[in-house]
Amino acid sequence: MALLNPHNQFYQKTDILERLLEFLKNKKGYVPADEISHHLNISRQALLQHINDLREAGYNIVAVPHLGYRMESLPDRMFPFEVEKGLNTKIIGRKIYYLERCSSTMDIAMQLVCDNPAEGTLILTEAQTKGRGRLGRHWVSPKYKGIYFSLMLKPKVPPAQTAVLTLLAAVSVCEAVKTVTDITCSIKWPNDILVNNRKLGGILTELEAELDRVNFVIIGIGLNVNNEPQELLRNAISLKVASPSHEKIDRLELLREILRKIEDEYLLFQKKGAGPILDKWKDFNITLGQRVKISSARVQIEGQAVDIDSDGGLLVRKDSGALQKFMSGDVVHLR
Numbered sequence: 314m315a316l317l318n319p320h321n322q323f324y325q326k327t328d329i330l331e332r333l334l335e336f337l338k339n340k341k342g343y344v345p346a347d348e349i350s351h352h353l354n355i356s357r358q359a360l361l362q363h364i365n366d367l368r369e370a371g372y373n374i375v376a377v378p379h380l381g382y383r384m385e386s387l388p389d390r391m392f393p394f395e396v397e398k399g400l401n402t403k404i405i406g407r408k409i410y411y412l413e414r415c416s417s418t419m420d421i422a423m424q425l426v427c428d429n430p431a432e433g434t435l436i437l438t439e440a441q442t443k444g445r446g447r448l449g450r451h452w453v454s455p456k457y458k459g460i461y462f463s464l465m466l467k468p469k470v471p472p473a474q475t476a477v478l479t480l481l482a483a484v485s486v487c488e489a490v491k492t493v494t495d496i497t498c499s500i501k502w503p504n505d506i507l508v509n510n511r512k513l514g515g516i517l518t519e520l521e522a523e524l525d526r527v528n529f530v531i532i533g534i535g536l537n538v539n540n541e542p543q544e545l546l547r548n549a550i551s552l553k554v555a556s557p558s559h560e561k562i563d564r565l566e567l568l569r570e571i572l573r574k575i576e577d578e579y580l581l582f583q584k585k586g587a588g589p590i591l592d593k594w595k596d597f598n599i600t601l602g603q604r605v606k607i608s609s610a611r612v613q614i615e616g617q618a619v620d621i622d623s624d625g626g627l628l629v630r631k632d633s634g635a636l637q638k639f640m641s642g643d644v645v646h647l648r
């Protein structure tokens with residue numbers, strides 16, 4: 314059975330493939346075919362078929378007559394079984410839908426809502442043809458370059474309190490990037506993740522809710538990871554470009570760390586409410602204290618960004634002295 318189903322491209326998992334993969338990965342040199350067949354209790358012919366399935370998925374397995382097989386290199390793919398390995402989360406990413414390419418992981422997540430998937434279900438893709446950003450913008454999502462996913466949460470909070478989850482996601486990404494790459498990110502309200510004042514990533518949150526009840530919060534995260542300078546929009550940056558060595562970043566390792574951090578912060582949110590998240594968000598933010606121009610659907614004003622509210626809204630002091638609260642909008646830092 315192939316690793317990717319050609320019709321819907323969802324990953325098809327077989328225990329044998331996973332065991333074969335682990336077996337080959339853990340061996341340094343060549344392993345005789347007989348030894349592998351015996352270990353997996355399968356025929357030589359079945360082994361060859363599985364080896365070919367793995368090769369088709371990008372695993373570089375070398376075969377030498379009389380010596381056997383050797384895993385030469387692993388593909389730069391975020392296959393679910395690779396993501397799951399060592400993830401150690403209880404909720405986040407316990408169920409993963411993986412697509413080689415899709416329109417937008419937000420669309421797939423919305424389609425899945427009617428199946429009532431488990432909390433923490435992840436829709437992960439290698440490329441998007443219609444990646445969405447905030448305020449109707451396009452999110453450029455080239456294949457194998459970035460991390461693009463949507464996460465389905467079912468928080469027991471009223472719709473008005475869900476904005477904090479966007480801040481929670483932004484904090485988690487900054488923490489994970491720091492842990493894996495030592496690069497320090499900052500957050501521009503509400504959820505632009507910046508490095509050197511250029512955009513590294515963003516978060517789009519969509520709700521499936523009734524007036525007073527949230528069914529699903531879908532958190533979409535997009536991050537530029539291994540994009541080359543010429544592949545980036547003006548004002549954008551990737552981790553590869555930002556890192557002093559310009560070396561390729563291990564997307565799998567980073568993704569796992571992001572998921573672990575989201576879980577940690579989410580459990581903290583469930584236990585202690587928004588307070589700790591808001592404190593951490595303030596540590597990463599570069600908006601508070603700035604003079605800003607903020608445009609929302611209804612108004613555009615200038616003023617001083619003074620604080621965020623307990624529900625994640627931005628408080629701006631206008632020149633008249635009055636405070637105005639924004640739950641969404643586009644912020645420009647003036648100085």
Ligand code: BTN
Nearest residue numbers: 417444445446447515516533535
């Ligand atoms: C923004 O900064 O405007 C938010 C960008 C969010 C992009 C991610 S990529 C994964 C998910 N699917 C989408 O179509 N958008 C989000």
